Amino acid sequence: MSAGPRVVRASKFRNVYGTGWKRDLCYDNIKVSKSSWDSTFCSVNPKFLAVITESAGGGAFIVLPINKVFNSAFMFLLYLKPASFNIGLSLKEHGGKMKSDCPTVSGHKGPVLDIAFSPHNENLIASGSEDCSAKLWNIPDGGLTSTMTEPFLALLYHQRRVGLVLWHPSAESILLTAGSDNLVVIWNADTGEPTIVIDSHPDLVYSACWNWNGSKLLTTCKDKKIRIINPRAGTIEEEAICHEGSKASRAIFLRNGLIFTTGFSKVSERQYSLRESGHLSNPMVQNEVDTSNGVMFPFYDSDTNIIYLCGKGDSVIRYFEVTPEPPFVHYINTFQTPDPQRGIGMMPKRGCDVNLCEITRFYRLNSSGLCQVITMTVPRKSELFQEDLYPETVSPLSGLSSEEWFSGMDHDPIMMSLKDRYESEHSLNLELSSIVSPVGLPKRLCRTTSLNHHAVAKSLSLPLNAKTPTRNQEALLEEIARLKKRLTEQEERVRVLESLNHEERIRKLESFLQFKEKNFEQDPRNISSSESLKSQVPLNNNSGMCYDRNTYKASAQSSPTALSMPITDEEVNCAKDETFTTEILPHLPFGESLCKLSNFLSTPISAMGYELPSPMATAHSFASLPPVKALASFSRWGPIKSFSSTVMSSLTAISPSNSPSKNAHLSE
Template sequence: MKVSKFNNVYGETKAYKKYTGLKLSNTVPDSTLVKSNGKYLSCIWVSRGGGAFAILPMENDKNPKELNIKVPDIFPLFRGHKDHVLDVDFDPFDQQRCVSCSNDSDIYVWDIPTDFTIYGKLDEVNDFQTPVRVLSDHTKKVLQVLYHPIAKDILASTSMDKTVKIWNVSTGKVIYSIEHPDWVTSISFNYNGKYLATWCKDKKLRIYSFANEGEPKLFKTFSTHKSPKNAKCCFISTNEVVTCGFNGPERQFAVWNVEDQEDESEPKSGFANVDVSPSVMLPFADKSLSILLLAGKGDSTVKLYEKLDNGDLHELTDFTSQEPQKGFCIAPRLPTNTDVHKNELFRGYRTLNDKAIEEISFKCPLKTDRFQDEIYPDGPSFQSTFTAEEWINHKSRGDALPVVFQFKDVYEGNELIFSSATFKQETPKPSEKLTTTVEIEKGLTSLSLALPASPSKDDQNVVSTTLKHENVNDKKTDAPLKKVDEDLGNEATINKLLSKASSLDNINNAEDPSVDDVDNDNEWEVVESPKIKDAELMKKELQDSKVSNHLSESDKPEIKQEAPKLKNVNETEIKKDEKQELSKVEQTKVASSSEGKEINKKEEQESIKVKQPDTSLLAEKKEVSDIKEIPVKENKTMSLKQSVEKLSSLVLDLTMVVEGLKEANIGKDERIKELEIKIDQLIAATKN
């Protein structure tokens, strides 16, 4: 049973970049070591007598197609810190700016030259030693720096001086200083920067709200992992935040809903144990996709999860490799680094043996070439929602949303249009109607039904139907199809079409499936020839039947000018007027059929075939001496209305089965958890 649209996501490294010849630091145990903004890649460098980090351009202008990129032995580094660099972050609204923090308790702001490169022959190799600005209000080493997701020049930092500071980078001044009982090891903003999550050494996860102007307010507090080892936190959506820590030797993670849960409450799904390892797990998330990645230091695996609408995490396919990583990061989804035509979702970067960085493309294979909106939600742009001053003074800044672009424009090659994002609904409300789509392929016609997932009796009577007639050989059908689509957008038009289809069924004596007539299934039905109508009346009926059957002008059945010859016909020649009568009888029958029959002419057999959407029926050819009656074996046909009712009941039954399977799966998980607890108790009792 498919529960996730990202079930088949996988990581691929073949045909993607690999940077070699690096000298990565191994003295910062809790750092991610690498960061990317889609244009540059930063990595903390080995240095003596101070701290340094390197900036690697993602594209080599000298050789754009080069995949195995050997970094020069000597190239410009960013130096200036008096001690080891611990973290680097890029400005989300300026690709040429980044900040770094260090053991020396300072934060440096750097501008990257627009013509910066490390490839090819360099005229001069001069390290960058003078930052644009120094932020120096912390009194002990700064562990992490993080830019605000929608406000320009707003930066958060955490330090061993037990404070989290919010800075205005443009002025170098501290806006807010948030005190903690112990030093904070990890911080994370949510999707629009309304909340800031902090994990403190007192084992508490704290959520601070920036919803209104003024000092941030402590919104929620949660007791997390029992081990005193450092833990990490990361928002994966608007309201959910993940913590990664330890319970003794076991690594574990938990998901917290900052709005639905009360203070000091347990995580909704409990603590999930991963494995036994002494190294910390680094959490990363693409907040627009709600995908979580867990990369353990020293592991050769990156675990992937998707947050479902009910708040649970669904495990996806792990990325595995033969080489372990110490550092990891993911790049923002941008038009320049997300290949939509190859089903790429985003890219990650992992370190290898402190000497190389490997690029990973995470892809989601699809069975269609059409653009998928749910796979590609809007991506973050380089336009900020607020300036620093606007964000500081805004009375309801928590309601603001990031400025985004549509990946559909990237897919179609259109000019990017930027607009304000919209929040995704976190959990479906009971009053909302979830739709289930059922597609039925019958020959050239596909029928789509949009039904409520749990409809009431009144809802069952209102069924939205959409008929699409496909004809790949005739482009003239486009205009009539547009007209049909417009008509189907109106509920009154749909009801009118259903009523007309029902009346056509009565005219054609369509069989009612509710009537049990099993004994007569193999009997022949005799269809008498109707009275021949004049040419104008026939033309009018053909035009009406085109709308009721949703056929375009090019799809009208071909009218034979001559009566077809039948096998085993008597030697007596059929009169000309009787031939015309037979042709008009067959024409009237095809035009009035509500299922849209198709007449195929085969010159080799010189016979008449009537092709229905499910099966093709060959009319029985008998010896004809006097054409008065044409015995035809008719397949049982259902009216459109009857088909819709039957499909509606099938969808309801399927929904009930799915719900039952979900409940059974939840019950199985609970029993497994109870069994694990009992096993742990037995092991503890054995040790005692």
């Protein structure tokens, strides 16, 4: 009997895929804590990223602004001209490697074990430490500028280390802490008082989780049991064996009241299970994952009913979709990375990019110190707001005050729509005329059609996994592309003009020298002195022509150069200067260096509109200096003159002294 056609489960999240940001867009060189405590070591909200770090002499964690990891468009602008933007941060602080002296929060006397941002105040973070205390810290806007040692509030009650801190989902200023003294304490963060103390656990509490409206508390304990507790009364409503393994287990409440757990079997196989309140001892689903020994942390997205399993020491992130139909938990896919993870934090939905169809974002801590950003995206072709992907999500507003919750009131979290933020981002108009151009050119308002993200990324060499630009950013990227194209055209034009200027200068010089040589031959007054004064020297432009010194003097006087020195007629007609310049100076050691220097400077000097003199012109200027003239007079003394003649005759290089005209002059 032939099998029927395979039925593919219909789900809008079936093609969810993960993408890791490039290293230069992520934080690096973070000294993650080496503590063996089973914690995520990371907490994140749309404003800050907090990571527990290794610290000597106490505990510490760093708090980094999320907006420091700029998208590549602004990184490109800052690279072109950082002074054009009023940003008081260096480029190294916009992602990349962290400095060794980065400001930290270091008010604990022992290692920090757990941290958690308040869901109702993005600047408020709680920390638990081995020094038996929990503390609240108020982080200033923009991040830390100096090390913070004084907490906003210190919560002192536990007698042993505090390894778990957890905020209430809907009531403001309600904090839960659990320590190694087997106590669960619920604090009023406004007053710092331990209002409720739950001592129902016989052993260490591994994890705790509030239900959707915060009316019940779910805990897992070292005695392998899972418990549902009434948090106000401190009584146990239901308990059962969670997983039979002796290693740590975790449990979370789902939005519909179901319970998802992770743990180990008797043979140390990692498991997950789905249970229902009232039937904790009979799991609806229980499956084995693998045989690794790292604790699996479940991260739950209440808007999409997707659960992400991130194991400590793993290099993968598995994600499942929970549905009301059997088998209830559906495996979707696995995101694979090459490095094992030390800790991980999940961004709330209001911090995800709705323009990119991003449903989840993780900040994954590697053992190497890299905090890699991983985005989970649903592929969609439409550029409209995807209402099915983004239902109303939890807002930062609180539904109750702390006094109301302690009095017995319950309230679901206040919800918000992400569509309003999507429309507001696309309705902003960027006035480019008010922004200084990166290359000093006048800007004009762009009224062209918005560019595709991939086209913009390709034209600006941006990574495709960078944050999708909004409409105002697209206009800025269009302007950058236009300026970049104009820069390329101007550079090409400069190269052409430089080559034409060089060729035109050589052609004019050749015609001018030919004209002067013709006039010199026709002048009878120069016939008698032509044999003695002409010293043929090749041009420095390798044209193969020769010219006499008088010709070059006339051209130098008619067209002054940038590096030439003024020479008077009296100094030029001096015989001792001519003898030194034409006979001795060409054979000095620095004669070749003058030629090389002239050729090296010819291109930049000509680009500035000047003409560089030849090495012999520099020699003429050198000969006019008083010390050189004195040396020339001294060279006419008998012994020195005979010695110089002997030296000159021994030189193998061709010089004016070996020319027939000069020999005839000497014989006379």
